[in-house]
Amino acid sequence: MRVPRIYVDTPIAVDEDCVLPLETAHYIHNVLRMKIDNPVVLFNGDGNDYSGILSLVNKRAATVFVDSKIGLSVESPLPIHLGQGIAKGDRMDVALQKATELGVTEITPLITERCNVKITAERWEKKHQQWLKIIIAACEQSGRNTLPILHPPIELNKWLGQTTQAVRVTLDPHAEQTMGQLPITQQHGVRLLIGPEGGLADTETYNAEQLGFQTVTFGPRVLRTETAALASIAVLQAQYGDLL
Structure with a gap:
């Protein structure tokens, strides 16, 4: 057993x-x-x-x-802070669960133009507790003994403006560079921006680029928001972290 x-x-x-x-x-x-x-x-x-x-x-x-x-550590040497555009239904739950299994260190749910979620501060707190339970269960299942930090939901523009030494990354099907071309190091890690269903608005992508986010292409197929998060984290861990 x-x-x-x-x-x-x-x-x-x-x-x-x-x-x-x-x-x-x-x-x-x-x-x-x-x-x-x-x-x-x-x-x-x-x-x-x-x-x-x-x-x-x-x-x-x-x-x-x-x-x-x-004293057994299973944490990745690559710090990843996932900024996940809030998605409806179980898509957000899946993104947080799998991101935890793949070793992210921080998660911030982002309120974006297309997130289509309008709830009160009290409901946000209930959502936060629900998401925390999902993260805890993912740690129990995956063998992690350090919980990723779950930050409260925040508006995208406020998150974009936060100070960080991490390489800032977001996906764009029209980008010319790939993830493997970025100057990522384990010392500073990655701040990964993923949009909600429907993606980021053009103005949001523009604002992210103006604040230092580098756009990368992720192949010819359009991915759902939870798939984009998981695939991106897996590639980052394989290239710069501990997935072999």
């Missing part, structure tokens, strides 16, 4: 019990049907895994006795 990896938003100490959240206890008991003494791996985003065994499990509570700390 595969040992489950579980995220907990709390400090973890060796030779001590770690009380799991109620929702996690319910999942372990009712879905995984785990029993006392079953092995578990915990992580809290500090860059380590912690092995242990279930010392208590029922419908309402679960506790893990932590027996060791595992």
Whole structure:
């Protein structure tokens, strides 16, 4: 049986019990049907895994006795900050999930001209929590023990104007250079801009170029927003990161 990896938003100490959240206890008991003494791996985003065994499990509570700390890093040496134009439905969820699996270090949901999402500040907070759960689940599945930073949604122009030493990149079917021609280094990393459904407006692409974003072509086919994000990150990791 595969040992489950579980995220907990709390400090973890060796030779001590770690009380799991109620929702996690319910999942372990009712879905995984785990029993006392079953092995578990915990992580809290500090860059380590912690092995242990279930010392208590029922419908309402679960506790893990932590027996060791595992200093295993699976983080990419290439920092990637994904600026993802907010997409409708599950497209945004897929983009964040797969970007996390592929090793991005930061994610900023971007409010663009064509994002077609008009919600209140309260709904944005609920969206943020929903996206954070998706990122946590992707880390649990992929073996990452450091969560990428999920920034609050921001208007595109404000994000474009932020100071960074990273190479700024966006896709454009009319561009002449490719990803492999960019002066990308692991020291400074990449700030990757991906538009929503329908892409970026011409004025947004122009503004991005004026603020230092280099446009690259990504082949002759038009990609959906979530596909463009995943394909771009995979290429960056293969050329400059840790995908071989």
